[in-house]
Amino acid sequence: MKQETQDFLDFIDRELNPGTITIEKWKKYLKKLPQIYNGDIAFRLLFDWHWDRTNSIGRAFFKHDSLNTEDYIYTKQVEIIGSAGMHFHNLGYQYQELIKCHARCDFLGKSILEIGGSLPNDLLFEHLGIESYINIESPDYIEAKSGSTYSSKHGDHERRQTIFCNAEEIDKKVNNESIDSIFSVACFEHIYDLPAALEACHACSKKGGTLYSFFAPIYSQIDEGDHGVIPQHERFPEKPIGLHLLSREDQRKKLISAGITDPKEIQDFLGRVNFNRVPNRLLYKDYERICTESPYAVLELDRQDEYNISKRFPRQFAEVRSSNIHINNMMTLGFRIHLLKA
16 A cells, blocks of 8 residues: 555545544645545545445445454445434435545535535635536426435635536536636436436537546336325325336336226326336336447446345335336436547
8 A cells, every 4th residue: 555545545544534624624635635535546436435435335335243354444434424414414325426526536626516406605715626516407207206406505715606406507607618627416317308308418518528427216217206296195005116117008017006097097096107207217228328429438327236136025026027127227227327439
C-alpha cells in the first residue's frame, strides 16, 4: 500500500469518528478522497467492495458467518459518508452517490450539471469546491409526481442555475461542450426517451467530460420496479408482486380472479399500472443496449443485482415467466453507470 494511502487511512481512523467530525475535517477528507481513489487501485477496489457490502448489493451481498472479509477502516468510511450526508445536509442516498461520483471525477473547480435533482449551496460550493452548477428539473415529472420542485428548497446563488426542461431537451438549454461532469441519481428510470437524453447530454459534455448516474428501481425488477403504480385495493391485502410484468391479458385475469369485476374499475386500475407517467417502463435489456450504444464511451456499467430475489418470490417469478416472454432479468434493481465523452 502506498504511504499516501496509509496516511489517509490513519487520518480517517484518528479524526473521523461519529459525533466528533467537524466540517473542516470532513472538507479535508473530501478534498483528498479523489486523489487516493484514482491513485491507488488497491484502495479503489476495497472502497468499492465495501460500498456494495454495506449496501447489500451484488457480488458483496452474501456474507457467511465463517468468513471475515471486511476491513474495518473501509466499512467505517462508507458508513461515515452516509451519516455525514444526513448530519450536514439531511441527504441520504443522493449524497452517498454524489461522493462516490466525486471520488471518481473530483469536482473541485468543475462545471456540474445535475439531472433530476437539486443540491444545497454549501455542499456544492464550500465542501466540494464546484465552480458552477446547473440542475435540470422536468416539468412532466413534476406534474406527474408531486407538483413541487426540488430547487425551491436551496435558494439562489450566483454560481447556480435551475432549468425546467425534460432531459431530452438539455442541449437546447445548455451550451454545447460546456459541462465537465453530468450527475444524476434516481432519474434515468423516469426518462421516456433515454437515447435522446444521452445524445443531448453528450452534446453538452466537454471533450473528456463524464456522465455518472445511479438509477433504480428499473421497471423489470419484480418487487419494486412498478414505482408504486400498482394501486392499493381491498381485494389485494398485499401488493400483487410482479403484476406490472404480466401480459395485459393476464393482468386482467388476475384482477378478475381476485374479485375485481367492474369493467370501469378494471380499466382504471390497469390504466394506472400501464400508463402512469412516473416510470418509463424500460426493461433491463433496454438499458444495457441504450447505455452501450450511446455516443459516450462506457467506463463502467455496474448492475445492482439482488441475486437471490427469486428465492423470496418463487411463485411470482414462475407466474411472470409463464405469462410474458419479453421479461428476462427480474433481479437487477438498477445500474450505476460512468460514461466518457472521448
